[in-house]
Amino acid sequence: MFPVREDLLRVMPELIWCGFGVLVMLFQPFVRSRQFFTFLALLGSALGTISAVGISRYGGTAFGGLIQADSFSFFFHLLIGLVVFLVILAAGPYLDRERLALPEFYALVFFATAGMGILASAQELLTAFIGLELSSISSYVLAGYRRDSLKSSESSLKYFLLGSFATAFFLYGIALVYGATGSTNLSRMAEADPAQNLLRLGFSLILIGLGFKVAAAPFQIWTPDVYEGAPTPVTALFSAGPKAAAFALLLRIFISVPAATQYWFWAFWVLAVLTMFAGNLGALVQSNVKRMLAYSSIAHAGYILVAFAAVTFLAQEGRAAAAPAYAAILFYLLSYALVKLGAFTIVSQFGGEGEKHLSLDDYAGLGQRQPVAAAALGLFLLSLLGLPVTAGFFGKFYIFKAAVNSHLIWLAILMAINSVIGAYYYLRVIVVMYMRDPSAEVAATTPMRFPLSVNLVLAIAAIGTILFGVLPNPVLNFVLQPTLLGR
Amino acid sequence: MPHGGHLLSVLIFFPAVCSLALLMLRPEDHEWIRRLTFGISIIEFIFSLFLLRNLPVGPSGFRAEEFSRWISVPPINYHLGADGISIFLVILTTFLTLISVLASWKSISHRVKEFFVTLLMLEVGVIGVFFSLDLFLFFLFWEVMLIPMALLIGIWGHERRIYAAVKFVLYTMAGSILMLVGIIWLYNSTGTFDLPTIQQALQSGELTLAPRTEMILFLAFFVAFAIKVPLFPLHTWLPDAHVEAPTAGSVILAGVLLKLGTYGMLRFCLPLFPAAAHRAAPWVATLAIIGIIYGALVALVQPNLKKLVAYSSVSHLGFVVLGIFAFQNVSMQGAVFQMLAHGISTGGLFLLVGMLYDRRHTFEISEYGGLATPMPCLAAFFLFVALSSLGLPMLNGFVGEYLILLGTYQVHWNWAAWAATGVILSACYLLWSYQRVFFGEITRDKNRTLPDTSAREKWILVTMAVVTLWMGIGSAFFTRRFSDACQNVIDQMNRPNSAYEAVVPAKPTAPIEIPGAGRDKTSLERVGAR
Numbered sequence A: 001m002f003p004v005r006e007d008l009l010r011v012m013p014e015l016i017w018c019g020f021g022v023l024v025m026l027f028q029p030f031v032r033s034r035q036f037f038t039f040l041a042l043l044g045s046a047l048g049t050i051s052a053v054g055i056s057r058y059g060g061t062a063f064g065g066l067i068q069a070d071s072f073s074f075f076f077h078l079l080i081g082l083v084v085f086l087v088i089l090a091a092g093p094y095l096d097r098e099r100l101a102l103p104e105f106y107a108l109v110f111f112a113t114a115g116m117g118i119l120a121s122a123q124e125l126l127t128a129f130i131g132l133e134l135s136s137i138s139s140y141v142l143a144g145y146r147r148d149s150l151k152s153s154e155s156s157l158k159y160f161l162l163g164s165f166a167t168a169f170f171l172y173g174i175a176l177v178y179g180a181t182g183s184t185n186l187s188r189m190a191e192a193d194p195a196q197n198l199l200r201l202g203f204s205l206i207l208i209g210l211g212f213k214v215a216a217a218p219f220q221i222w223t224p225d226v227y228e229g230a231p232t233p234v235t236a237l238f239s240a241g242p243k244a245a246a247f248a249l250l251l252r253i254f255i256s257v258p259a260a261t262q263y264w265f266w267a268f269w270v271l272a273v274l275t276m277f278a279g280n281l282g283a284l285v286q287s288n289v290k291r292m293l294a295y296s297s298i299a300h301a302g303y304i305l306v307a308f309a310a311v312t313f314l315a316q317e318g319r320a321a322a323a324p325a326y327a328a329i330l331f332y333l334l335s336y337a338l339v340k341l342g343a344f345t346i347v348s349q350f351g352g353e354g355e356k357h358l359s360l361d362d363y364a365g366l367g368q369r370q371p372v373a374a375a376a377l378g379l380f381l382l383s384l385l386g387l388p389v390t391a392g393f394f395g396k397f398y399i400f401k402a403a404v405n406s407h408l409i410w411l412a413i414l415m416a417i418n419s420v421i422g423a424y425y426y427l428r429v430i431v432v433m434y435m436r437d438p439s440a441e442v443a444a445t446t447p448m449r450f451p452l453s454v455n456l457v458l459a460i461a462a463i464g465t466i467l468f469g470v471l472p473n474p475v476l477n478f479v480l481q482p483t484l485l486g487r
Numbered sequence B: 001m002p003h004g005g006h007l008l009s010v011l012i013f014f015p016a017v018c019s020l021a022l023l024m025l026r027p028e029d030h031e032w033i034r035r036l037t038f039g040i041s042i043i044e045f046i047f048s049l050f051l052l053r054n055l056p057v058g059p060s061g062f063r064a065e066e067f068s069r070w071i072s073v074p075p076i077n078y079h080l081g082a083d084g085i086s087i088f089l090v091i092l093t094t095f096l097t098l099i100s101v102l103a104s105w106k107s108i109s110h111r112v113k114e115f116f117v118t119l120l121m122l123e124v125g126v127i128g129v130f131f132s133l134d135l136f137l138f139f140l141f142w143e144v145m146l147i148p149m150a151l152l153i154g155i156w157g158h159e160r161r162i163y164a165a166v167k168f169v170l171y172t173m174a175g176s177i178l179m180l181v182g183i184i185w186l187y188n189s190t191g192t193f194d195l196p197t198i199q200q201a202l203q204s205g206e207l208t209l210a211p212r213t214e215m216i217l218f219l220a221f222f223v224a225f226a227i228k229v230p231l232f233p234l235h236t237w238l239p240d241a242h243v244e245a246p247t248a249g250s251v252i253l254a255g256v257l258l259k260l261g262t263y264g265m266l267r268f269c270l271p272l273f274p275a276a277a278h279r280a281a282p283w284v285a286t287l288a289i290i291g292i293i294y295g296a297l298v299a300l301v302q303p304n305l306k307k308l309v310a311y312s313s314v315s316h317l318g319f320v321v322l323g324i325f326a327f328q329n330v331s332m333q334g335a336v337f338q339m340l341a342h343g344i345s346t347g348g349l350f351l352l353v354g355m356l357y358d359r360r361h362t363f364e365i366s367e368y369g370g371l372a373t374p375m376p377c378l379a380a381f382f383l384f385v386a387l388s389s390l391g392l393p394m395l396n397g398f399v400g401e402y403l404i405l406l407g408t409y410q411v412h413w414n415w416a417a418w419a420a421t422g423v424i425l426s427a428c429y430l431l432w433s434y435q436r437v438f439f440g441e442i443t444r445d446k447n448r449t450l451p452d453t454s455a456r457e458k459w460i461l462v463t464m465a466v467v468t469l470w471m472g473i474g475s476a477f478f479t480r481r482f483s484d485a486c487q488n489v490i491d492q493m494n495r496p497n498s499a500y501e502a503v504v505p506a507k508p509t510a511p512i513e514i515p516g517a518g519r520d521k522t523s524l525e526r527v528g529a530r
Helices: A005-010 A012-027 A034-050 A053-057 A071-098 A103-121 A125-143 A150-181 A197-213 A222-229 A232-256 A261-284 A289-317 A319-350 A371-385 A391-405 A409-435 A440-444 A452-470 A473-479 B007-024 B030-052 B084-107 B112-131 B135-144 B146-156 B161-190 B195-203 B211-228 B237-244 B247-272 B274-300 B305-324 B329-360 B376-390 B396-411 B413-438 B445-449 B455-473 B475-493 B499-503 B517-528
Strands: A060-062 A067-069 B063-071 B076-082
Touching: A005 A012, A005 A053, A005 A060, A005 A067, A012 A034, A012 A053, A012 A071, A012 A103, A034 A071, A034 A103, A053 A067, A053 A071, A067 A071, A067 A103, A071 A103, A071 A232, A071 A319, A071 A452, A071 A473, A103 A125, A103 A232, A125 A150, A125 A197, A125 A232, A150 A197, A150 A222, A197 A232, A197 A261, A222 A232, A222 A289, A232 A289, A232 A319, A261 A289, A261 A409, A289 A319, A289 A391, A289 A409, A319 A371, A319 A391, A319 A452, A319 A473, A371 A391, A371 A409, A371 A452, A391 A409, A391 A452, A391 B161, A409 B146, A409 B161, B007 B030, B007 B063, B007 B076, B007 B084, B007 B112, B030 B084, B030 B112, B076 B084, B076 B112, B076 B135, B076 B195, B084 B112, B084 B247, B084 B329, B084 B455, B084 B475, B112 B135, B112 B146, B112 B247, B135 B146, B135 B161, B135 B195, B146 B161, B146 B247, B161 B195, B161 B211, B161 B237, B195 B247, B211 B247, B211 B274, B237 B247, B237 B305, B247 B274, B247 B305, B247 B329, B247 B475, B274 B305, B274 B413, B274 B475, B305 B329, B305 B396, B305 B413, B329 B376, B329 B396, B329 B455, B329 B475, B376 B396, B376 B413, B376 B455, B396 B413, B396 B455, B396 B475, B455 B475
Parallel strands: none
Antiparallel strands: A060 A067, B063 B076
């Protein structure tokens, strides 16, 4: 059976991303120019993202129900495409500074992106597994991309070992689900009796596998080390891309499973609380900004899981009732991705050669020395903290609303407490930047001039953060449309 | 927008737009930055005086209302409106911002541009809070205001500024996030964030909150406001914030920011959750009275002059809370008047303490003594402001405290009796500290040669003194304009089928029934016009 034209259009982004990945590798032996590869990478990521229009135009299933092209996957393709475009834009100067090879990096990023794309639109669990493996294996290599750095190698190895373990859980979960329902297709699973223990066990194993990917406690142990050790642009990618993709798959699975939600609701409730506290309490004691942001990623995964608890609770009354809750997740992921990308990009610049300047003390007095960059970082941190006029505020607001809607008052209150804990460590960075004088050593160095592409990334992230914080309507209306998830 | 143009929007965003212009100036041009900010704040002040004109009443019963849709899901609207209470609080804000700009002329010498931009942004947030009629918008401005104030304390403050700034933010944020949960809960039961609409639904009986729910919601709002006021025992951030803040920061903090808490109680806690407010009133009043006496006693033993003024704020704001929770028109008018008077007189005290600090760089009372000899003019003004703060008749502090005690006495004579001790104590701590600072022998040689007030300082102090005197003598000018608004709050607390009456049988002295029962209908009609 040869795939029809529509089927190809429905996976066009993945095809383009993979194609460009191969193209980059093919050109590598022949072309020396770094600019050429950067251009190729930017072109590829942009083309792939634009081709996602095909997903929205030709909605439906592809390849006999393996792939679902709907507004939901369209949204995630745009999000992942944007993330990858910005990561490539910011990575160029970083790789130059660290004297690392470009082509392999871009190729790996492309394969990881394709994997994330598949995750976002998979309607069948084995397809999802392929997407997961594609993105994970590329990620393992990317984490260790600074070969001469011990931390980077540690990061890679840790990610690989724990990641494979999690993948095994995921795969075993698929096997059990198949055993219980006789199918790995999500749409067919909807008809199965949700009360079977085998099915429950299968889904819990899948939840563990994906919980690892999104850094949900108690599967979050790897996160700080991997995020800290990986090259910072890769960390930016990790915190935004694979996480969004894994959340997309998780959402699709748990929306598709029929109303066995009471059970899952409690699972998400516990996961959310554990994750929020693990992230925030961990971040509280960090003196390394990169590591602090890694812990904050865990905390934010916790906030998103709060919305998951709301989704599973509301889904008992049908998918339509849960719509505002999963719209909250989508909006949150967008705002969060922008902010985290911006923050990590600034960290990668301030880190200097070999990423030496990552401690909080290195940020002292930046408000005076580099007012624009400090203001941008301040904006991103305030958005992470969830202050108004930033996208993060609306993200958090919609999650709060979803939680209160589902009468999860305690969860909302725990989330409020966590927001206050979060306020402390985000503000600490702002305090250090603006209210402390720079150390003599830092003051002696000349202020950094950021490369143009980095400034572009920061501008896009900052404008997006403010724009979605003032006018969230367009995104909201999109994620709230009733036909977001295809049947 | 059919009514009153866009005066309120202009008032909110004029400083924000102008601060962009300020950002264009070179950072070294200190003099021009100061002049431009001064010009901006004078224009803003004049704009705010337009509020006193007879502005048209909008469909929700507020003046100069503005309404436009902002976010579709959930329906969040840009809904602004002013009433007698917010009008004066906004004028107080613009006035004190103007004074703060003048007061920071010499004392702020590093990062001048950032300082004035921050000050103007703070003004934006505060005015926005006062005018918001949409709960969401209110919360938004409430949070926006936090960062400029924290920066003012944290960048331009004194030694322990960072500690104070972080403490300030964490306290406020802890309260406000609970308030956010409350706001969302309220939205879930009403389907709107619009305050007048919710009010109307509650009042017409379309929507009834179960007593327990109402109490939880009341607390969610009340704790946020009580932290801001600050009500004992949530006041511990205040002395730190005040002592570490620069003079302008202290003036705005004491003059305006604390009033946001009491304003919030008047605007939200009472009208939306009357039954819960009635049930909580004895507790709140107890805390307020403890605050009055405790604040005064701590002020009495303070060796630090600025901390003394800060604790006097705790004491004075206790009066305001007491006046609000007596649920009497008179006491509420007194509370509003006291908010304004406290803004002027405590603002004045902070200015004077700041002027002393500019000269000697210390707040320790023991470092001063006999200052009346080298600086008679400053001493005279200090005495004048101290007298107004302790409530001398003819000056502004008296009117508010008197009205509060009068109104409270009508329903709870014992509350009034306890609170009245605060008046006596305030005379003790203010006069005693005045004596130690300005009279007696000059004990430190440095104090012999201190310069008296400069022309700029004289202008500031004369303005403050004139306002103080005017508020004391012409208090009717103010009360006339906000008595309706206070009555309105009491009317709104009156529910046809109040859950309060169902749960707690109404006592004969229950204040809910005393004044203006007949006016209930008119206010309903006004609100019902929406």
